[in-house]
Amino acid sequence: RKEVEQDPGPFNVPEGATVAFNCTYSNSASQSFFWYRQDCRKEPKLLMSVYSSGNEDGRFTAQLNRASQYISLLIRDSKLSDSATYLCVVGGGRRALTFGSGTRLQVQP
Amino acid sequence: EAGVTQFPSHSVIEKGQTVTLRCDPISGHDNLYWYRRVMGKEIKFLLHFVKESKQDESGMPNNRFLAERTGGTYSTLKVQPAELEDSGVYFCASSPANYEQYFGPGTRLTVT
Numbered sequence: 150r151k152e153v154e155q156d157p158g159p160f161n162v163p164e165g166a167t168v169a170f171n172c173t174y175s176n177s178a179s180q181s182f183f184w185y186r187q188d189c190r191k192e193p194k195l196l197m198s199v200y201s202s203g204n205e206d207g208r209f210t211a212q213l214n215r216a217s218q219y220i221s222l223l224i225r226d227s228k229l230s231d232s233a234t235y236l237c238v239v240g241g242g243r244r245a246l247t248f249g250s251g252t253r254l255q256v257q258p
Numbered sequence: 259e260a261g262v263t264q265f266p267s268h269s270v271i272e273k274g275q276t277v278t279l280r281c282d283p284i285s286g287h288d289n290l291y292w293y294r295r296v297m298g299k300e301i302k303f304l305l306h307f308v309k310e311s312k313q314d315e316s317g318m319p320n321n322r323f324l325a326e327r328t329g330g331t332y333s334t335l336k337v338q339p340a341e342l343e344d345s346g347v348y349f350c351a352s353s354p355a356n357y358e359q360y361f362g363p364g365t366r367l368t369v370t
Contacts, residue, residue, distance in 0.1 A: 191363065192349060236301075244313070244353075245316070246293075246359060248293075250299075
């Protein structure tokens, strides 16, 4: 079983749609949680950190459920520029990050 | 502010040769990490420096890989001798005191 599991997609959605990605992690001792965005053949870029209280950044909302070991990302009013792979990333006490395989999003005109 | 930089962007070498990858972290970031993505797999951690000290090298695949960070500034990752399975994209990341890591553009290594 992978340490961080994500649905690989692809998610094909029209512009303006709302889309949600989910992720589960296996290590209950995990301490930090992130969503990264990766464009084709580029480096991962930090999208947002995820906190237990939930956090929002513009059209993006992230939630963390420690009891269920579950992380989510909601994107509202999708733009063409949101097309990318979204990586669920978990950090432990030793600070090394553990990556999911990513969920591919394609926003269509 | 300049981001994490990596050199070279691409490297093609033959099996058995040596390759050295370089990473320059964001200025002032004490924490430097190396990661690798091999074809079809997720990004995997290799090791973590705090300044010039190796904090965690649990992800290094074998003793053909040697990482250094002399003086606590830039870091190098040497693969000697390279094998076919070493092909992939090698990412470097840096972070300040918190947990957020910022990635460089990666070095795409092809071993033939």
